[in-house]
Amino acid sequence: MGKNVTGVGRPRASGAAASSRSAREAVLEAAGELFTGAGYAATTTRAIAERAGLRQASLYYHFPSKEDILAALLAATVRPSLDVAGGLSGGEAPAAARLWALAYADIRLLGGARHNLGALYLLPEIASPNLAPFRAERAQLKSVYRDLVAETGAPAESIGVRANLVFGLVESVAIIRRDDPVLDVEAHAVEGADGVLRLAGLPEPGAALRTTARALLTRS
Structure with missing residues (x-):
């Protein structure tokens, strides 16, 4: 430090x-x-x-306290994505498109914020009792990813592992950004969302799916 x-x-x-x-x-x-x-x-x-x-x-x-400031900053890294997830739920769009849309929006949030707040996830202070609300919201977001992976038709025995990998891929943009502060956020969001679908066991996403997913975000 x-x-x-x-x-x-x-x-x-x-x-x-x-x-x-x-x-x-x-x-x-x-x-x-x-x-x-x-x-x-x-x-x-x-x-x-x-x-x-x-x-x-x-x-x-x-x-x-300083910890209260940290809590507010961390909340800003998950609540917008939870809002996106809420707008994507209950729709008729394919689960693959909704999963792509959420991952794309999430990576853009973490990668494009003014400061690399996602890197703060590695702090030991994250385990503090005062940060329990943040941990709960982050767990809620992860459960949305898990539900979407399940909706794509992944085998029941692999859903947990695939959801872990998907969530890890999305949040890895903070580590990438730490090493490359001028990264191309849009390119990483598109490739990252594509990678999320591959980890879920889905075919290579095409232009049509990406267009559908982006349209979902404009309506959510």
Whole structure:
């Protein structure tokens, strides 16, 4: 991990400005940059507040602890995909198209976010009791993948293994991005979604399936 970053931030806000939604977003933006750059353990709430242009007391108004900031950042890596999954459920589209669509959207979320927050999944702090809601949401997303793999007709005895591999492939974009910060997100999302279908035991996806899957995302 890198050294703690405590450079001069923007002018410190207080009062109404410090309690605004923009202040909360400034904290998350600053923390995302520092956690993925300097490292979670090396980053202090003081450093986050300074980078966000806030007094430390204002930061605590929005987030009682550094772990609460981490929880909010991690939630943003799964909730949008759960929303996509909800929009894809109960439709008449083939399971293969829905699985491709979810994987494509998920990889784009993790690969295209301003900061590589998916890399934070490797932190030992993930096991903290305070992060149980994040772990539950991530498990819920994984169960959606498992259900879609099952819908594709995978043999019952292999569904669990294939779902694990599928989920691992999707989340691996965070590791790839760590090693290649300028990766082509769109190309990785398409190839990754194609790979997800292969892991599910399905034939090589063609242009027609991809078009159907993208159309599902515009409606979800």
